[in-house]
Amino acid sequence: MKDKIFIAATNNKNKLREISEILKKIGYTTFSMKDVGIDCHPEETGNSFLENALIKAKAIRKMTDLPIISDDSGISVDYLGGMPGVHTSRYSGENSTDDSNILKLLNALEGVEKPKRTARFISAVVVLMPDGQIITSMGRCEGYIGFEKRGNNGFGYDPIFYLSRNISFAELEDYVKNSISHRARALRKICFKLKKIDRMELLGYDI
Ligand code: IMP
Numbered sequence: 001m002k003d004k005i006f007i008a009a010t011n012n013k014n015k016l017r018e019i020s021e022i023l024k025k026i027g028y029t030t031f032s033m034k035d036v037g038i039d040c041h042p043e044e045t046g047n048s049f050l051e052n053a054l055i056k057a058k059a060i061r062k063m064t065d066l067p068i069i070s071d072d073s074g075i076s077v078d079y080l081g082g083m084p085g086v087h088t089s090r091y092s093g094e095n096s097t098d099d100s101n102i103l104k105l106l107n108a109l110e111g112v113e114k115p116k117r118t119a120r121f122i123s124a125v126v127v128l129m130p131d132g133q134i135i136t137s138m139g140r141c142e143g144y145i146g147f148e149k150r151g152n153n154g155f156g157y158d159p160i161f162y163l164s165r166n167i168s169f170a171e172l173e174d175y176v177k178n179s180i181s182h183r184a185r186a187l188r189k190i191c192f193k194l195k196k197i198d199r200m201e202l203l204g205y206d207i
Helices: 014-026 051-063 085-090 098-108 176-180 182-202
Strands: 005-008 031-034 070-075 118-128 133-145
Touching: 005 014, 005 051, 014 031, 014 176, 014 182, 051 070, 051 118, 051 133, 070 085, 070 098, 070 182, 118 182, 133 182, 176 182
Parallel strands: 005 031, 005 070
Antiparallel strands: 070 118, 118 133
16 A cells, blocks of 8 residues: 555544544545645445445545545434434534534434433444545444533534543543544554555555
């Protein structure tokens, strides 16, 4: 793998920071779509996080030949049968904001006791190389939906997603979230696969 760069298929600054910090550790530089003049907002019509991550990567492939990394993620709440799932970003409608999504989720769990509020963040990461090679991975982080917002870090649902030790994602320092989050876990697996491919190429094997 010659080009040690990626275009990240996201317009979310927080995700971009998380992705580039992890890829930096294995020598990759990550650029945003804006950095390379790409404006792309594909409709996420897939039935799974993986399908949606692929949809995003393939949409951007039409605009650049550079290596692409895309992530699709969301939250799955057991009491709601896995919802919001792939609808996480638009959970409270077309004009959803983080606050309106959080409010809707807290209302949906009104009166539900802590043991039944279990949930997990899920991330699917897809790498699409210029030669068409696709590398995928999944990551999860288990926790529960708290009763109130807490913390000022992070983004999205972080203030109401709590780890079992009763600390919300939004209360974690960046380096902690970036070690244990669903995206961190998926990205670590991607890094492992990329390093393996780099090593095989270095040894002269065509894989
Ligand atoms: P996506 O950009 O289509 O992948 O949408 C992801 C949705 O899940 C958005 O509503 C995000 O706010 C939410 N989400 C994904 N990852 C995280 C996270 O690490 N913390 C909080 N919310 C997240």
